[in-house]
Every structure is written in structure tokens, then in C-alpha cells.
Amino acid sequence: MSHRVAILGASGYTGAELVRLIATHPEIEIAALSAHAKAGQSMAEVFPHLRHLELPRLQRIEELDFSGIDLVFCALPHATSQSVIKALPRALKIIDLSADFRLRDPKAYEKWYGKPHEAPELQAEAVYGLTEFYREEIRAARLVAGTGCNAATGQYALRPLIAAGVIDLDEIIIDLKAGVSGAGRSLKENLLHAELSEGYQAYAVGGTHRHLGEFDQEFSRIAGRPVEVQFTPHLIPANRGILATVYVRGEAEEIHATLAQAYAAEPFIKVLPFGAHPSTHHVRGSNYVHIGVVGDRRPGRAVVIAALDNLTKGSSGQALQNANLMLGIEETTGLTLAPVFP
Incomplete structure (x- = not known):
């Protein structure tokens, strides 16, 4: 089916x-594509690397016919999706x-994104x-x-x-490097x-990056009390990839064992042997996450390093993994392609 x-x-x-x-997904067909400024063009014109595919032409959203559509991926800019999704038919599944x-919390949205939420009823x-931690909720979600x-x-x-209580919750520093895409x-x-x-540069320094809202929400929920991490992202001259140190x-060894046990059955998360650490090169273009743990020279401290591809596992691959769950398809379908190297 x-x-x-x-x-x-679709033009982003x-x-x-x-x-x-x-x-190349065996059970999903692309039936409609939308764009704003590039409406009327073919995907081959917008993205020549996709010219070998037979795809619908890009249309404006208001021109699309959603009858017969099972699921919509909404890849629109922040603050645009709310009004668009609010107007879509209720029968549609949406990512x-x-x-x-x-x-x-709509108030948290307003704090981090600078405007009131336009669809709080949908937010509820x-x-x-995050597939590995909300799998059953995603399976049943609209x-x-x-x-x-x-x-x-x-x-x-x-x-x-x-969750395991093996680290000090008041001493967490995330130093992150992200590709320009x-x-x-x-x-x-x-x-x-x-x-x-x-060269590369830090940005959103001092606790202003919007993703801190997600860290605050999720880490505090797990811990059952407020958790606030230090987080500094850096923009690097690479097209793809994120490396979080x-x-x-x-x-350190307890931290490694905890991660290895937590992810032992996860198809896309690979915990490296103790002392090894990952590279963005090794996950490029894939839905895989590599995690390494290294002990610090000071006892009782450790460095955890995670790498993923921001466009795949960090966004579109994650979305397809979730779509598989929502549509009753095997979760890994269409996502086991090996990383591209070099």
C-alpha cells in the first residue's frame, strides 16, 4: 500500500x-509539493540534483488539493507554520x-520566539x-x-x-558546532x-539561542526540577553536520555504560567504544547518530561528544522516521542508507 x-x-x-x-521509500509517494517564490517551477529547476525524479510541480499552498493525501510535511519557516497548519483539513496527519x-507552554514560545502563539489549541x-523518546506518542499522534x-x-x-542521575545537573556545558545549512x-x-x-564563529552567546527553550523543557521534565545548561553554538564553514561536545x-565509565545500555536497541544511535569519539564525516547524509565518551584528566569529569547530520537525523530524516510510525510502516524504512564518505 x-x-x-x-x-x-519544498524549495528549502x-x-x-x-x-x-x-x-526511494517503497511505501510513500510524493503527491504534492508547495513553494512560495518558486511556485510554478519544477523541482529540477530549483534543485538540479533531483532532476532524475518525476515529481509534481511546485504550487502555492492554496492551490493544493489535499484530498487523497495521508500526511503533510510542513517545512515552512518559523512563525509561518502555525497559521498554515491551522487551516489544513483535520483528517490530515502533520509533521x-x-x-x-x-x-x-505558549508563554515559553513567546519568550523564545518573540511573538504570541497563534494556534495554542493545536499546541496542546x-x-x-524526538523519536527514540516519544515513539508511542508519535505513533498515535495527528x-x-x-x-x-x-x-x-x-x-x-x-x-x-x-534520567539515570549519573551526572551533576548544575554543571552541564554544551559546546556545539553546526554546519551552515x-x-x-x-x-x-x-x-x-x-x-x-x-574561520568559524560563536553566535547566540550567553543563553539567547532559541533551542535553549527545548533543552529547558525536556531536561527539566526528565529531572523533575529545573535544569538549565550552558550552551554556546558555533557556525562552521561546512555544509552539513553538528558536533556537540x-x-x-x-x-566517565558509568556515563558510557549508561548511554550504551540506553541506546542498545536503537537502530540509528551508535555509542562508540569507551575513549573513542565521533566525527561529522562519519554520519554525513545519514539518519545515524554517533556518541562517544572520554574521561577527563580530572577525576569525576567526562566529555560526551555527539555527531549527527542536521538535515537528516536533525530534521528531515527524523521527520520521515516519525512519518513511518504515524503511517504504520516499519520505522527504519527508507532511512538505512549508509553515510557518505569522504
Whole structure:
């Protein structure tokens, strides 16, 4: 049985990544694609690397016919998805890749995104889309909110450790490096090649990054009390990939054993042997997460390093993994392609 899906915002990086992944999926068919400025064009014109595929032409959202569509991927910018999703037919299953439904508390959304939430009634039914930790809720959901790519990386490194009580919750530092595609496809001066290449820079320093809202929400929920981490992201001159280096207080071997046990049955999360650490090269273009643990020279401290591809496991691959669950398909279908190396 083939399930028909629509991708809204298909002219962005996450939209193109969804098309790339779904193109070889045996049980999902792309029935409709939307774009705003590029409406009327073919995907081959917008993304020449997809020219070998037979795909619907890009249309404006208001021109789409949702009859016969089983699920919609909404890959629209933040603060746009709320009004669009609110207007979609109630019968549709929806996965939103923006930030619009990630934060359960509308006041938290307003704090981090600077405007009131426009669809609080939908927020109440949205399920947070970190697959490995909300699998059963996602399976039964109508609306799933995809996580932030940075937020997902930090959570894979830390959630089992917080749940097991093996680290000091008041001494967590996340130092994160992110590829430029995480900033989207819109033209921005600081993302020009001449301004980005041959160096890297910190941004949102001092606790202003929006993904801190997700860290606060999820870590505090696990711990049963407020948990606030130090988090500094850095923009690096690479197209894809996130590497999170997390500094914690705890026994390194116990931390490694906790992560290894927590993820032993997870198909996409690989905990490396103790003392080994990952590279973004080793997960590029894939839905895999690699996690390493190294002991610090000071006793009672450890370094946890997690790597994933921000466009795949951090966004579109995560979305497809969740879609498989929502549509009753084997969770790993279409997602076991090996990473691209070098």
C-alpha cells in the first residue's frame, strides 16, 4: 500500500532532503509539493540534483488539493507554520519541521520566539518529535513537532544521563558546532562564502539561542526540577553536520555504560567504544547518530561528544522516521542508507 504525502516548503533545504529520502521509500509517494517564490517551477529547476525524479510541480499552498493525501510535511519557516497548519483539513496527519509546536507552554514560545502563539489549541495536541523518546506518542499522534537540530544533538548526549542521575545537573556545558545549512536557504550576508569560509564563529552567546527553550523543557521534565545548561553554538564553514561536545561532572565509565545500555536497541544511535569519539564525516547524509565518551584528566569529569547530520537525523530524516510510525510502516524504512564518505 502506498501512502500519499505532500511537502509544504519544498524549495528549502529540509524540503529537498525530504524529497531525496522519500524518493526511494517503497511505501510513500510524493503527491504534492508547495513553494512560495518558486511556485510554478519544477523541482529540477530549483534543485538540479533531483532532476532524475518525476515529481509534481511546485504550487502555492492554496492551490493544493489535499484530498487523497495521508500526511503533510510542513517545512515552512518559523512563525509561518502555525497559521498554515491551522487551516489544513483535520483528517490530515502533520509533521511540522519548524519551531512552531516544539514548546508545550505558549508563554515559553513567546519568550523564545518573540511573538504570541497563534494556534495554542493545536499546541496542546502536538507531540514532541524526538523519536527514540516519544515513539508511542508519535505513533498515535495527528500532529508531531520536529525538534531543533541543535536541540536533538544535545538531547541524545544527555537525556539518558539525566534520567539515570549519573551526572551533576548544575554543571552541564554544551559546546556545539553546526554546519551552515542549519541556517536555511535564505540569502544572508554573514553566510556568503567570503564571510563564512576560513574561520568559524560563536553566535547566540550567553543563553539567547532559541533551542535553549527545548533543552529547558525536556531536561527539566526528565529531572523533575529545573535544569538549565550552558550552551554556546558555533557556525562552521561546512555544509552539513553538528558536533556537540558536552562537558559533565560524573564518572566517565558509568556515563558510557549508561548511554550504551540506553541506546542498545536503537537502530540509528551508535555509542562508540569507551575513549573513542565521533566525527561529522562519519554520519554525513545519514539518519545515524554517533556518541562517544572520554574521561577527563580530572577525576569525576567526562566529555560526551555527539555527531549527527542536521538535515537528516536533525530534521528531515527524523521527520520521515516519525512519518513511518504515524503511517504504520516499519520505522527504519527508507532511512538505512549508509553515510557518505569522504
